[in-house]
Amino acid sequence: MRPVYFMPGMAANYKIFENIKLDSKRFESHYLEWLEPLKEEALESYVSRICEKIKHPNPILIGVSFGGIIVQEIAKQRPVDKVIIISSVKDPSEFPSRIHWAKKWKLYHLFPSAYVNSLETLTEKLVSSPKVKERIKMYKKYLTVRSENYLDWAFKNVILWENKHPINKVFHLHGGKDHIFPSKRVKNAEILDKGTHVMILVNANWINKKLDEILEK
DSSP states (O other): EEEEEEEOOBBGGGGGGGOOOOTTEEEEEEEEOOOOOTTTOOOOOOOHHHHHTTOOOOOEEETTTHHHHHHHHHHHSOOOOOEEESSOSGGGSSSSSHHHHHTTTTTTOOGGGGGHHHHHHHHHHHHHOOOHHHHHHHHHHOOOOHHHHHHHHHHHHHHHHSSSOOOOOOEEEEEOOOOSOGGGGGOOOOTTTOTTTTHHHHHHHHHHHHHHHHHHH
């Protein structure tokens, strides 16, 4: 069977892939997890440690959001069969202008990662909206990697990513209503018009269909 390794988005765990179904007779699914970054760890070094978790030659890599950046970096360090990214970017030119400004002015230093958990708790207590409470419930289920050290490192490395030596071929699935990485800047991707940044959860049927098509190539 062909090994497939999944890398979740920033702060997320493997459960975000719970609706992704590959043919179990042909593919063997493995789920990578975020590691705690070392102090001032470079992205290349971090990715090297992730690579140690991959036990098969020439795997297929599937990454979501920041996980899509990670799988592209993995492919620079070891041979892979295919790289598939979802709700992510292939190049800094696909970043929205706010990320370019954050890089220019080093605004990642100002992100209050220490307050993420406390803000969520406060919002849950003060806001009565069922929609907001459902969203917070979803965050608690899927976004469980929340150490201040990790979040500070992750935001910094997304903003500073340059991809000076891009890999040759990346299959890209993206949402037309993605508010994190707007589709108007994304090139050479298959776009789901109604898809948002969380389409891995809410549009799994479309993604499963597209994965089947890509994996047949």
